[in-house]
Amino acid sequence: MxxxxxxxxxxxxxxxxxxxxxxxxxxxxxxxxxxxxxxxxxxxxxxxxxxxxxxxxxxxxxxxxxxxxxxxxxxxxxxxxxxxxxxxxxxxxxxxxxxxxxxxxxxxxxxxxxxxxxxxxxxxxxxxxxxxxxxxxxxxxxxxxxxxxxxxxxxxxxxxxxxxxxxxxxxxxxxxxxxxxxxxxxxxxxxIGMLRGEIIGRTVPNGVGNRAENRVIGALSETIRLIEEIPMPSHPPTTINLGSVHAGDSFYQPVEEGSVKFEIRSAMKGMVPKLQLRLEEIVSRVTLERELELELEVIARRRxxxxxxxxxxxxxxxxxxxxxxxxxxxxxxxxxxxxxxxxxxxxxxxxxxxxxxxxxxxxxxxxxxxxxxxxxxxxxxxxxxxxxxxxxxx
Amino acid sequence: MATTNDGWLDANTFHHSAFWDLLKLIELKEQKNLTISLCIPTLNEANTIGKEIVIFKSELMTRYPLLDEIAVIDSGSTDKTREVAASFGADVYLDEEILPEKGNKRGKGENLWKAIYQLKGDIIVYVDADIKNIHPRFVYGLVGPLIYNDETHYVKAFYDRPLAYSQGIRPSGGGRVTEILVRPLFSLFFPELSAVIQPLSGEYAVRRQVLERIAFPIGYGVETAHLLDVYRQWGMSAFAQTDLDRRVHRNQTTVALGRMSFGILQTFLVRLQKFGIINDLAEINRIYRHFEAQDRKYRLNEKSIQEEERPPMIEIAAYREKFAVDA
CATH class of the missing domain: 3.40.630.10 (Zn peptidases)
Incomplete structure (x- = not known):
C-alpha cells in the first residue's frame, strides 16, 4: 500500500x-x-x-x-x-x-x-x-x-x-x-480446522445383530461413551461436540437405524485428521463388538x-x-x-x-x-x- | 348454472398480482392527480403494528411513493401501540382528539369514520393492525382497481389460497359469520351482493366521495353497512374485490363471533327497514344472551351490544369546512 x-x-x-x-x-x-x-x-x-x-x-x-x-x-x-x-x-x-x-x-x-x-x-x-x-x-x-x-x-x-x-x-x-x-x-x-459428520448405526438384514431390540441404541451409546473418553488438548482449544442423537420413534418398536451427529473443531494444525482417525477406530471397534453396521460419514471439512x-x-x-x-x-x-x-x-x-x-x-x-x-x-x-x-x- | 353475478365477478374480481407493477400504478396515480392515505385502526396492537408501519412506509412511501400518508387511529390502547407506531414514523392520532366536539364512542367504526376527517387522501385504504403476514400487496392490491378504473369506488379484500384440493371446483368464501349469517342474508335480500366473496374483511380501499356520504356503525356492523349503503347509492358496478392470497391473524372464539353476528344483524335489520324492504319492525332488543355451563349448572350471560351509527361525514359542518365541500 x-x-x-x-x-x-x-x-x-x-x-x-x-x-x-x-x-x-x-x-x-x-x-x-x-x-x-x-x-x-x-x-x-x-x-x-x-x-x-x-x-x-x-x-x-x-x-x-x-x-x-x-x-x-x-x-x-x-x-x-x-x-x-x-x-x-x-x-x-x-x-x-x-x-x-x-x-x-x-x-x-x-x-x-x-x-x-x-x-x-x-x-x-x-x-x-x-x-x-x-x-x-x-x-x-x-x-x-x-x-x-x-x-x-x-x-x-x-x-x-x-x-x-x-x-x-x-x-x-x-x-x-x-x-x-x-x-x-x-x-x-x-x-478453524473442522470436521462435521454423522455416525450411523443399522441392524444387518438377517444378521445376528437383529437378535436384541436395543442393539442400535446400545451401540450408539457405547460409541458416545468412547468418544467422551478421548483425551482433548486444552490449548489450542479442541472439541468434539455431539449435536444430535436420534434413534427410534416409539416406546417398544425395535430400532433399525440411529445416528449421532458430531463436529470436531481444533485450532491445532493436524489435530482434526487425528481425531477423525480416533473416531474411525471407535466405529470399527463398536461394529465388531456389537455385530451390526456402523459407519462414519463425513459431511463437511475445513482446514x-x-x-x-x-x-x-x-x-x-x-x-x-x-x-x-x-x-x-x-x-x-x-x-x-x-x-x-x-x-x-x-x-x-x-x-x-x-x-x-x-x-x-x-x-x-x-x-x-x-x-x-x-x-x-x-x-x-x-x-x-x-x-x-x-x-x-x- | 350461470348466475346473474357471473359478469360482475369476471369483470370486478382481481388477484393482487395484477397490480404488481408499482411504477405503472404510481404513474397513473400522478396522471389522475390522486392522493392516497392508509388508515390503520388500532386498539392494543403493539405486537404487530411496528411491522405494518415498517413495511408500508419503506415499500410504499420511500421506495415506491404510492401512499401519501400513513396514519394510525387509536382507540386508547393501554399497551405501547401508539409509541411503537410513532417510532417507526406513522402519524398517530387518538380517536377522542379528532372532532372532539362530536364526542367519542367505542368501536372500530368510530376510528374509520374519524379517519375521513383526519386524513387527506382522495382514496383511503383501511388495513387492520393484527395481520401477521403483512405485505405491500395488502395496499396496492386494493388501490389498484381504483387507480385503473374511475368507475370503481369501493374495493374489498378477499383471501383465497387453497393448500391442497383434489378436484377442479372447491368451496371458496369467508369465515364462519360470513357463511352462516351474512351470505344467507344477502342471498335472501340482496342476491347481487352475495358475489362479494368476503364481505366482512377488514381491508378495503374507498374513494373519499363515497366514504363521506355513507353512515358508519361504530361496531361490528360497519363493513355490512358499507356494502348495503354503497350498493344502494352507487350500485354493484361501484364494487371490485381483490384476492390478497392469505391473511394470518388471530382466531376468534365462537362466543366472540356470536357477539359479532348480533351486531351485524342489528345493522342489517335497521337497513331493511330504512330501505322499505321490511316494515313495522318491532323495537329490537340490544342485549345479547349466551350460556355458560359448569357441571350441571347453567348461567345466562348478558351483554349489551348497541350498534350506534355515525352519520355520513358530509353532514358534519367542520368536515365540509375543512375539505371545502357542499352537502
Missing amino acids: DEEARSAVETLLGQVQAYREGAARLKDMLLANLVMVGEIPAATCQEEKRIRFIMDRFRECELDVISTDEAHNVLSVLPGRVGKDNILVCAHIDTWYGETVDHTVRVGTESIGGAGIADNSLGVAVLCTLPTILQELKVSFDANLILMGASQSLGRGNLQGIEFFLDHHPGAIRAGVCVEGVDLGRLSYRA NGGLEFEHPLPAFTRSVMKQLGVRPLVRPSVGELSSLIARNIPGVTLGITERTRGVEAREAVRIEPMFAGIAQLVAMLQAIDFGICDGDNE
Missing part, C-alpha cells in the same frame, strides 16, 4: 460515525428488507423464494448485472470506476428453519425477532440494502463490488454455493467480507488457516471497531470465510448487531447497533478498495 492509500485508509476512521448516521437514515428500508427476507423460509437447498426476492431487490436498485449460477447463488455487481478486479461481499442465504416453522417476524421499537433473523436473514437484508446505503453515503469503489447471496452454506450444504462461485468466477477477487447477522464486534480472519493478527485487514477492522465503540470478538470461522482462506484470498467475517438479552423463544436482535455494523462494513470495503490487502494474493 502506498503512502497515498495509507493516508486514505486512515481518513476512513474519521468517517465511520457519519456512516453510522447515514445508515440509520435508511432504518425503514433495512428493517422492511429484514422482515420480508425473514418471512421467506430458506432451509438449506430450498432457497429459491429467497433468491427471487433478492434478485427483485437488486433489480429495484437498478443494478445491471444480476444473475444466479448453477449452485443457486444470487449475484450482482456494482461496477467499479476502474473495474480491474473485484471485492466480494457475501452473506449466506440459507437458514436452519424449514417451511413448517412459523416465520412470522416481530418488530418492536428496540428489537426484531423471528426464526433465522440472526443467522442469517439480517446478513441478507444488509446485502439487499447495501446498494442504497452506498448511494446514501456517496461511497463508490475503483474495484467492482460483487454482492453475493451464497446458497447451500449450512449443515449438509457444506458451503457448496461459495465453493462453486470461487471455483468458477473468471476474475480476480482481491478480498472478501462475509456478513453475518450477529454478533457486532465479531471478527473472524482465520478458519486451518487465514490471516495473522497483525495483518492490515484485521488490524484495520479493530481500529474501525474502536472508533465505533465496539469491542472486538475474535473467533475463528467455519463459514464462507474458510473457502476464501483455502484459496489464499484475504477476508474477514463481520457481525452486524447484537442479540437481545432476554427470554425470546427464537432469535431476536437489537435494531440500534445495526447501523454501527453497517458502518464498519462500508469502511472495510473502502479500505480494501484503497489497497489494504495489496500484495497478499498476487
Whole structure:
C-alpha cells in the first residue's frame, strides 16, 4: 500500500460515525428488507423464494448485472470506476428453519425477532440494502463490488454455493467480507480446522445383530461413551461436540437405524485428521463388538488457516471497531470465510448487531447497533478498495 | 348454472398480482392527480403494528411513493401501540382528539369514520393492525382497481389460497359469520351482493366521495353497512374485490363471533327497514344472551351490544369546512 492509500485508509476512521448516521437514515428500508427476507423460509437447498426476492431487490436498485449460477447463488455487481478486479461481499442465504416453522417476524421499537433473523436473514437484508446505503453515503469503489447471496452454506450444504462461485468466477477477487447477522464486534480472519459428520448405526438384514431390540441404541451409546473418553488438548482449544442423537420413534418398536451427529473443531494444525482417525477406530471397534453396521460419514471439512493478527485487514477492522465503540470478538470461522482462506484470498467475517438479552423463544436482535455494523462494513470495503490487502494474493 | 353475478365477478374480481407493477400504478396515480392515505385502526396492537408501519412506509412511501400518508387511529390502547407506531414514523392520532366536539364512542367504526376527517387522501385504504403476514400487496392490491378504473369506488379484500384440493371446483368464501349469517342474508335480500366473496374483511380501499356520504356503525356492523349503503347509492358496478392470497391473524372464539353476528344483524335489520324492504319492525332488543355451563349448572350471560351509527361525514359542518365541500 502506498503512502497515498495509507493516508486514505486512515481518513476512513474519521468517517465511520457519519456512516453510522447515514445508515440509520435508511432504518425503514433495512428493517422492511429484514422482515420480508425473514418471512421467506430458506432451509438449506430450498432457497429459491429467497433468491427471487433478492434478485427483485437488486433489480429495484437498478443494478445491471444480476444473475444466479448453477449452485443457486444470487449475484450482482456494482461496477467499479476502474473495474480491474473485484471485492466480494457475501452473506449466506440459507437458514436452519424449514417451511413448517412459523416465520412470522416481530418488530418492536428496540428489537426484531423471528426464526433465522440472526443467522442469517439480517446478513441478507444488509446485502439487499447495501446498494442504497452506498448511494446514501456517496461511497463508490475503483474495484467492482460483487454482492453475493451464497446458497447451500449450512449443515449438509457444506458451503457448496461459495465453493462453486470461487471455483468458477473468471476474475480476480482481491478480498472478501462475509456478513453475518450477529454478533457486532465479531471478527473472524482465520478458519478453524473442522470436521462435521454423522455416525450411523443399522441392524444387518438377517444378521445376528437383529437378535436384541436395543442393539442400535446400545451401540450408539457405547460409541458416545468412547468418544467422551478421548483425551482433548486444552490449548489450542479442541472439541468434539455431539449435536444430535436420534434413534427410534416409539416406546417398544425395535430400532433399525440411529445416528449421532458430531463436529470436531481444533485450532491445532493436524489435530482434526487425528481425531477423525480416533473416531474411525471407535466405529470399527463398536461394529465388531456389537455385530451390526456402523459407519462414519463425513459431511463437511475445513482446514486451518487465514490471516495473522497483525495483518492490515484485521488490524484495520479493530481500529474501525474502536472508533465505533465496539469491542472486538475474535473467533475463528467455519463459514464462507474458510473457502476464501483455502484459496489464499484475504477476508474477514463481520457481525452486524447484537442479540437481545432476554427470554425470546427464537432469535431476536437489537435494531440500534445495526447501523454501527453497517458502518464498519462500508469502511472495510473502502479500505480494501484503497489497497489494504495489496500484495497478499498476487 | 350461470348466475346473474357471473359478469360482475369476471369483470370486478382481481388477484393482487395484477397490480404488481408499482411504477405503472404510481404513474397513473400522478396522471389522475390522486392522493392516497392508509388508515390503520388500532386498539392494543403493539405486537404487530411496528411491522405494518415498517413495511408500508419503506415499500410504499420511500421506495415506491404510492401512499401519501400513513396514519394510525387509536382507540386508547393501554399497551405501547401508539409509541411503537410513532417510532417507526406513522402519524398517530387518538380517536377522542379528532372532532372532539362530536364526542367519542367505542368501536372500530368510530376510528374509520374519524379517519375521513383526519386524513387527506382522495382514496383511503383501511388495513387492520393484527395481520401477521403483512405485505405491500395488502395496499396496492386494493388501490389498484381504483387507480385503473374511475368507475370503481369501493374495493374489498378477499383471501383465497387453497393448500391442497383434489378436484377442479372447491368451496371458496369467508369465515364462519360470513357463511352462516351474512351470505344467507344477502342471498335472501340482496342476491347481487352475495358475489362479494368476503364481505366482512377488514381491508378495503374507498374513494373519499363515497366514504363521506355513507353512515358508519361504530361496531361490528360497519363493513355490512358499507356494502348495503354503497350498493344502494352507487350500485354493484361501484364494487371490485381483490384476492390478497392469505391473511394470518388471530382466531376468534365462537362466543366472540356470536357477539359479532348480533351486531351485524342489528345493522342489517335497521337497513331493511330504512330501505322499505321490511316494515313495522318491532323495537329490537340490544342485549345479547349466551350460556355458560359448569357441571350441571347453567348461567345466562348478558351483554349489551348497541350498534350506534355515525352519520355520513358530509353532514358534519367542520368536515365540509375543512375539505371545502357542499352537502
